[in-house]
Amino acid sequence: MDRFDCNGYLHITMSDHFPSLAGIIITHHLSHWGYLDISITEDVEAIIKERVNMPASKIWEAILLEGIQGQVTEKQVHARWASLNEEQWKMDDDQVKSAIKLLEKKEGHEIEIIPVQLEEGIDAVTFTFKGVLDVVGEEIVKVAMDSTWKTNAAGYELYGFIGELNGQAIPLAFCFTASTNGKAPEGAKDCLLHSVIKYIAKRCPNIEFTLSDKYTTEIDGFQKEIPKARHQLCHWHAITYVEEQLAQDKPPAAYSAPCAHEVFDFIDPTWVPGISAGWLEDSIHEDDAECPKPSIPASVQLTLESILDI
Numbered sequence: 001m002d003r004f005d006c007n008g009y010l011h012i013t014m015s016d017h018f019p020s021l022a023g024i025i026i027t028h029h030l031s032h033w034g035y036l037d038i039s040i041t042e043d044v045e046a047i048i049k050e051r052v053n054m055p056a057s058k059i060w061e062a063i064l065l066e067g068i069q070g071q072v073t074e075k076q077v078h079a080r081w082a083s084l085n086e087e088q089w090k091m092d093d094d095q096v097k098s099a100i101k102l103l104e105k106k107e108g109h110e111i112e113i114i115p116v117q118l119e120e121g122i123d124a125v126t127f128t129f130k131g132v133l134d135v136v137g138e139e140i141v142k143v144a145m146d147s148t149w150k151t152n153a154a155g156y157e158l159y160g161f162i163g164e165l166n167g168q169a170i171p172l173a174f175c176f177t178a179s180t181n182g183k184a185p186e187g188a189k190d191c192l193l194h195s196v197i198k199y200i201a202k203r204c205p206n207i208e209f210t211l212s213d214k215y216t217t218e219i220d221g222f223q224k225e226i227p228k229a230r231h232q233l234c235h236w237h238a239i240t241y242v243e244e245q246l247a248q249d250k251p252p253a254a255y256s257a258p259c260a261h262e263v264f265d266f267i268d269p270t271w272v273p274g275i276s277a278g279w280l281e282d283s284i285h286e287d288d289a290e291c292p293k294p295s296i297p298a299s300v301q302l303t304l305e306s307i308l309d310i
Helices: 042-050 056-066 074-089 095-104 129-141 188-203 216-225 235-247 257-263 306-309
Strands: 009-014 021-027 111-113 122-129 142-146 157-165 167-179 209-212 230-233
Touching: 009 167, 042 056, 042 074, 042 209, 056 074, 095 111, 095 122, 111 129, 122 129, 122 188, 129 157, 129 167, 129 209, 142 188, 209 216, 216 230, 230 235
Parallel strands: 142 209, 209 230
Antiparallel strands: 009 021, 111 122, 122 167, 142 157, 157 167
């Protein structure tokens, strides 16, 4: 704060007889700088209202071009623009109720509300863009799903579904969901996502590829509702997960080539990763094994030492 040589003083008098009372005298011989009016002017207000459907940054550029900004800042313009826009879409003080009312208002001509059956203890707001699906739904062959958390004050999760068309991302559907009372049965969210994916598959019948991160809920939903599609994992998530696992200072999980061969016959039953001792790798105790001890005698399992002796 700026200081001024104003020859002012502050005099406070207290009395032992009246401890709750104080006498105060303040004097200024010279005035400080006067306050500036930084409120939005009528001219600036008019420009904001005329261009309320434009981005706030464009409105600020128009104000600067007119040279009428005065003491008004870009943050003030953005706040006023946001307030005016809020009047168009805010229909209830409750965020969720407001969103539902807005979607119902647009239902049938701009968006489609996805019908889902909700279990007790879970809430959801799901919708698609009608115009997008009507025009390019049958041309979509690749769909990706991603999620994020705590998108609003109510703590809702968001699942977004994006289609790919001619190298461009096309927004298809969104699902906001949250647990309400902690009584949701196991698998309630899975059922919800299955319903959304099933609806997308109906409106986009030619999906050949699906993509998600490593969460089994998303993978399982795609595989069950669009079984003909080939599923892919997000490259970034896959690389990040592998790097995290390799960076951990602990021995690898137990591996048995014969057991793996019994499940997938294309796996070479004689291949052994690293150094193995019997049916377990070195440094792995039998109690920590993640698979049962194979019925094949350990003597027939090749170890790295026996391979080197050949």
